[in-house]
Amino acid sequence: MEDKRANGDSCVSCNGSSKKKEIRVWCDGCYDMVHFGHANSLRQAKALGDKVIVGIHTDEEITKHKGPPVFTEEERVKMVKGIKWVDEVVLGAPYVTTLEVLDRNNCDFCVHGDDITMTAEGVDTYHLVKSANRYKEVRRTAGVSTTDLVGRMLLLTRNHFRQGSAEYDIEKEGSSNMGQDSAAKSPWTGCSQFLPTTQKIIQFSDGKSPNPGDKIVYVAGAFDLFHVGHLDFLEKASKLGDYLIVGLHTDPVVNSYKGSNYPIMNLHERVLSVLACKFVNEVVIGAPYCVTEELLEHFKIDVVCHGGTPIALEDGKIDPYALPKTKAIFELIDSGNDMTTERIVERIISHRLEYERRNQAKEKKEIEAFEALQRQKQTQKAG
Numbered sequence: 001m002e003d004k005r006a007n008g009d010s011c012v013s014c015n016g017s018s019k020k021k022e023i024r025v026w027c028d029g030c031y032d033m034v035h036f037g038h039a040n041s042l043r044q045a046k047a048l049g050d051k052v053i054v055g056i057h058t059d060e061e062i063t064k065h066k067g068p069p070v071f072t073e074e075e076r077v078k079m080v081k082g083i084k085w086v087d088e089v090v091l092g093a094p095y096v097t098t099l100e101v102l103d104r105n106n107c108d109f110c111v112h113g114d115d116i117t118m119t120a121e122g123v124d125t126y127h128l129v130k131s132a133n134r135y136k137e138v139r140r141t142a143g144v145s146t147t148d149l150v151g152r153m154l155l156l157t158r159n160h161f162r163q164g165s166a167e168y169d170i171e172k173e174g175s176s177n178m179g180q181d182s183a184a185k186s187p188w189t190g191c192s193q194f195l196p197t198t199q200k201i202i203q204f205s206d207g208k209s210p211n212p213g214d215k216i217v218y219v220a221g222a223f224d225l226f227h228v229g230h231l232d233f234l235e236k237a238s239k240l241g242d243y244l245i246v247g248l249h250t251d252p253v254v255n256s257y258k259g260s261n262y263p264i265m266n267l268h269e270r271v272l273s274v275l276a277c278k279f280v281n282e283v284v285i286g287a288p289y290c291v292t293e294e295l296l297e298h299f300k301i302d303v304v305c306h307g308g309t310p311i312a313l314e315d316g317k318i319d320p321y322a323l324p325k326t327k328a329i330f331e332l333i334d335s336g337n338d339m340t341t342e343r344i345v346e347r348i349i350s351h352r353l354e355y356e357r358r359n360q361a362k363e364k365k366e367i368e369a370f371e372a373l374q375r376q377k378q379t380q381k382a383g
Contacts, residue, residue, distance in 0.1 A: 023049035026107035028093040029117075030062050032069040033149055033225065033344075034079040036204070036269060037141035039276035043203060044138035045111040046085040053105050054080050055093025065095050065120045068354055070150065070347055075228050075339075082231045084206070084278040096125045099132055113140035122368075144269065149225065152264050153348045204275040205282075210243040210300075218301040220247030220287050220320075221309075222254040222341070224263040226273040229339030233307045236333050238279040240303050246274050247287025247295075257289075257312035264341070290320040296327075305331050309340065 025045045031038055031054070046052045056076055062069045069076070073091060081089050090105060096119060097110050110129045114137050117125045129135040210216055217240050223230050238244045248270055254263045263270065267286065274283050288295060291304055304324035314320055324330040 022051060024051045024053055024105070024107045025049035026053050026055065026097075026102055026105060026110045027112065028055035028057070028097055028101075028110070029112075030057050030066070030069060030146075031076045031080050032062065032071055033146045034071075034076065034083070035144050035146070035149065035226070035265075036272035036276055037144040038080075039083050039085070039204070039272070040141040040200075041111075041113050041138055042083055042085045043276075048111060048136060048138075049108065051087040052085055053088040053090060053107055054086050055090045055097075055101065055105075056080060057093055057095055058091065061095050068351065070146070070344065071228075078228050079231060082235075082278055083276050085276075095119055096123065096127075097129050099128060099134065102129065102134060109134040109136055111136045111138055113138055115140045149264060150348055152261070153345050155261075201271065201275070204272050208281060210281070214243045215241035215302045216243045216245065216300055217241035217303045217305060218245045218247065218291070218295075218299065219305045219307075220249065220284075220289075220291070221307075222249055222258065222263050223270055223274050224254065224258075224265055224341045225344050226265075226270070226277070227339050227341065227344060229307075229335060229337045230274075231277065231279075232337040233333060233335035234277055234279040236335055237305045240305065240331065240333075243281045244279055245282045245284060245299055245301070246280050247284040248274065249289060250286045253289050262341070264345070289314050290318060290322070291324050293323060296323070301329070303329055303331060305333050307333050307335055308338075 025048055027042060027045050029038070042052055042054065056073065059069055059073050071079070077089055077091055080086055088105075094101060102108075102110060110126065112126055112135070119125060124130070126135055217237055219234070219237050223246065234244065234246070248267060251263055251267050265273065271283055271285055274280055284295075284299075295301070296304075304321060306321060311320065319325070321330050
């Protein structure tokens with residue numbers, strides 16, 4: 001009997017009625033420091049089928065092939081499960097994707113971005129599924145990578161966010177120079193040039209308005225380097241009502257209460273990271289630091305929440321939650337997770353040399369792969 005798993009043909013039941021076969025899409029990777037680039041790849045994968053199954057490499061596998069991950073495998077699994085386009089997560093995916101893995105998870109084909117991923121030995125990790133014609137490619141999100149984010153933290157630069165009159169401008173230049181290193185020329189992770197568009201925001205948004213009578217919950221903050229602490233907090237906040245709105249502060253506002261080079265991710269990047277979370281229904285871009293009457297009335301907010309992080313007073317004296325407290329609609333949430341953006345940065349800084357070596361090795365490998373790919377294309381044209 002013909003195997004119709006890979007070609008997506010419909011199945012016919014015993015009574016003769018046609019039933020469309022469910023298309024299961026396999027994606028795999030490290031998913032370290034999960035960001036909107038990962039989410040966008042999974043969004044595109046979901047558009048190619050019905051279910052997205054994500055395989056995640058173990059800490060041991062990642063360390064062997066590209067250096068130590070920033071997050072543990074438990075943290076990475078939780079983050080991927082929190083992305084709205086993901087249906088199932090499998091820990092322990094091999095670094096080289098095999099046909100056995102696809103078959104064992106009942107997947108029709110594998111999807112990956114158009115950047116090259118290689119083993120420590122320089123082997124294309126998708127060569128087996130490519131040869132079997134069970135591989136599809138989606139566009140990688142230009143302008144973001146874990147390598148770039150690590151570079152921002154190590155450099156402590158501020159050129160990834162905007163201030164003053166340029167506060168809401170889109171990026172017109174690289175957001176990081178990858179260590180200010182002239183060798184940082186990888187076509188995929190060497191320089192961040194994220195250009196946000198309304199279309200990208202629409203793609204990430206579920207586009208649903210609250211239903212009449214829905215209890216609306218509001219939270220606000222930086223949500224920088226979106227992590228498991230944010231995820232646990234938003235999950236608990238979402239359970240307090242029917243519709244969760246997240247207010248995101250602008251880069252200068254975040255910098256005023258966090259200092260240093262925070263936020264690590266600029267406003268546009270943080271918007272997409274939060275929108276990708278399955279617990280979030282809407283995002284207010286550039287929300288006021290102090291919760292106002294206008295904000296409460298406009299969005300018909302019933303509950304305002306805050307997590308366990310200290311509340312910085314505006315101008316050193318104004319409680320940003322004074323109004324919801326007065327109205328008795330303010331609630332503190334204990335997420336049960338002590339992860340913070342600062343702790344992530346501390347992890348990076350404490351292993352600075354390891355991550356710098358990792359970034360440099362990854363850059364070198366990608367440049368070599370890109371050059372080889374260009375030579376291959378030239379040879380094919382000449383032939």
